[in-house]
Amino acid sequence: MRTVQVGQAILSRNDKLAERNRGFFQAHKLSVVNVLSGPGSGKTTFLRETARGLNGKLKTGIIVGDLATDNDAQKLRASGAPVVQITTGTMCHLEANMIAKALKQLPVEELQLLIIENVGNLVCPASFDLGEDLRVVLLSVTEGEDKPLKYPPMFQAADVVIISKIDLAEACEFNPEQALANIRRVAPKARVFETSAKTGEGMDAWREYLVEYHLRGKGDPGRSGGEV
Amino acid sequence: MHELAIMDSALSLALDRAAKAGALQVHKIRLRIGVLSGVVPDALQFAFEALVPETIAKGAVLEIEEVPARFWCPECRAEFQAADFFGQCPVCHVPSGELRSGRELELASLEVD
Numbered sequence: 001m002r003t004v005q006v007g008q009a010i011l012s013r014n015d016k017l018a019e020r021n022r023g024f025f026q027a028h029k030l031s032v033v034n035v036l037s038g039p040g041s042g043k044t045t046f047l048r049e050t051a052r053g054l055n056g057k058l059k060t061g062i063i064v065g066d067l068a069t070d071n072d073a074q075k076l077r078a079s080g081a082p083v084v085q086i087t088t089g090t091m092c093h094l095e096a097n098m099i100a101k102a103l104k105q106l107p108v109e110e111l112q113l114l115i116i117e118n119v120g121n122l123v124c125p126a127s128f129d130l131g132e133d134l135r136v137v138l139l140s141v142t143e144g145e146d147k148p149l150k151y152p153p154m155f156q157a158a159d160v161v162i163i164s165k166i167d168l169a170e171a172c173e174f175n176p177e178q179a180l181a182n183i184r185r186v187a188p189k190a191r192v193f194e195t196s197a198k199t200g201e202g203m204d205a206w207r208e209y210l211v212e213y214h215l216r217g218k219g220d221p222g223r224s225g226g227e228v
Numbered sequence: 229m230h231e232l233a234i235m236d237s238a239l240s241l242a243l244d245r246a247a248k249a250g251a252l253q254v255h256k257i258r259l260r261i262g263v264l265s266g267v268v269p270d271a272l273q274f275a276f277e278a279l280v281p282e283t284i285a286k287g288a289v290l291e292i293e294e295v296p297a298r299f300w301c302p303e304c305r306a307e308f309q310a311a312d313f314f315g316q317c318p319v320c321h322v323p324s325g326e327l328r329s330g331r332e333l334e335l336a337s338l339e340v341d
Contacts, residue, residue, distance in 0.1 A: 004249045004338040010238040010259070011333055092230050124230035126266045127333065152313035153266035156327065185314050189325035 014128055017096035021131025024103070025114070031214040032114045034130050036154060037138035038147075039120030042164045042197060044072045046138065047117055049197040051079035053207050054113065058214055061106045064117040065094040072117065081115075082106055093125040094118050112214055122151045133218050137190075139183070140164045141174035148182045155186040160193070162206065163228075167196040180228060191220075192228050231267055234333060235275035241335050243283055251340035254285035262295040262332035264313060269294065297330030 009015060025032050037043050044064070051060045062079075064072045065086045073085035084102045086094065099116065106114075116132065118125045137158040139147050142165060148155040155161065161183050169176060176194060183192055191209065195202035205227065212221035238259060246254050257276075261267055269292045276290045299315035300307050303322050310316070315324040 001255060001339055001341055004245055004251070004340055006241070006245050006335045006337055008241060008335050009333060010234055010241060010335055012241070013237065091233070093233075095233075123266055127230060127234065149314075153264050153331075156264060156313075185316070185323055187325065188315075188323040 011127065011129075014096050017100060018129035018131040021096055021099055021103075024100075025131060025133070028108055028111075029217075030108065030111055030114050031134075031210070031218055032116065032130075032132045033134045033136050033160075033210070034116045034118060034125075034132035035136045035138065036118045036122070036125050036158075037120060037140075037164075038122040038143065038151075041120070041138045041140040041143060043117055043120065043138055044075050045197045046162065046164050046195065047115055048076050048079045049200070049203055050207060050210070051076070051081040051115065053203060054210065055080055057207070057211050058113045059111050060113045060115060061108070061111045062115045062117065063099060063102045063106070065098070065119045067091075067119065076117075088119060092119055092121050092123075093128050094130060095128050096130050099130050113210060122147075122154045126154045126157055134159045134213070136160045136162060138162045138164050139179065141166060141169045141172045141179075145175055145179040145182055148179075148186045152186050155183065155190075158187050158190045160191045160209075161187065163192065163194045165196060165198075166194045166201055167199045176228070194228050231271035232275040232278075234267055235272050235279055238272075238333075238335050239276070239279050239283070239285065242338055243285065245335075246284065246338055246340050249338075249340060251338075252284065253341045254283075254288045254338055255341065256289045256291055256339035257285065258291045258293065258336040258338070260293045260295050260332050260334040260336045262297070262330040264297050264327065264330040265333050267333060293336065295329055295332045298328045299324040300326040300328050302326065 062083045070085040076083045193206045297310045301317040
């Protein structure tokens with residue numbers, strides 16, 4: 001019996017492909033956000049309204065991953081942005097090679113912002129780098145304030161946390177201060193926005209953040225008035 | 229359920245290294261898994277048992293070393309090991325966003341013949 005020392009990342013193949021994506025995005029001056037959350041937190045409506053409001057400000061394309069159906073793609077197309085649906089079958093997350101493949105179906109030369117809506121899942125997608133610039137994690141008020149404490153790996157990797165469906169906060173007895181304190185415990189540096197895709201509350205501040213981020217060449221614009 | 233995809237990648241990597249080392253049988257596969265990696269060791273074990281039978285790692289043991297979460301405290305200018313998933317400095321109690329280790333998903337080594 002003998003020992004073979006390896007010391008290599010298990011996901012090195014995905015990591016390499018993600019780096020390749022990152023180089024491609026850089027070359028095309030494309031800002032890329034990877035949007036993650038549990039199922040039912042309102043990702044698709046939030047992103048449809050994000051893209052709709054960015055019309056004329058940032059040329060946006062969307063890649064959306066789901067286990068099955070193209071319902072989300074149809075919903076997202078109402079924003080006017082080009083959309084590619086990836087159906088993953090039984091796979092619970094998106095991987096870098098799926099993004100590389102989907103990019104071929106988008107008019108990349110014309111785009112400034114690429115939004116990737118990951119599979120609704122608060123665990124698995126955290127492990128897979130897609131080559132994105134920003135990780136955005138949604139927490140809807142219907143999920144409760146303690147979600148960040150229950151799923152720390154996902155929130156820890158977040159650059160931005162969106163508290164969604166804020167219009168329902170009162171009905172759900174959701175305490176925004178407590179939620180913010182919990183987010184800060186896990187992700188002290190993350191930007192936090194409270195939004196409602198339905199009433200439009202907080203959406204301008206979030207979209208302005210994306211525009212600024214892109215215009216600064218993927219630089220963080222610093223804290224803005226619309227943030228909590 | 230992403231443990232299956234991760235174990236599949238780990239096993240492919242292990243079998244590739246074993247073949248390059250001229251091994252005929254793999255007896256043990258050692259992984260280093262960070263507590264913040266989002267991967268459950270028990271689920272990896274389950275996936276491992278499902279994946280090895282058709283390979284030269286049939287009957288092999290999967291050994292998982294858990295890597296604790298270590299954070300950097302910019303106030304104290306020191307590294308500390310967190311008792312839980314939250315990077316609060318035990319000395320000054322300021323939360324740290326700077327994770328130094330704990331997200332590892334690594335194939336460490338193999339025992340082969």
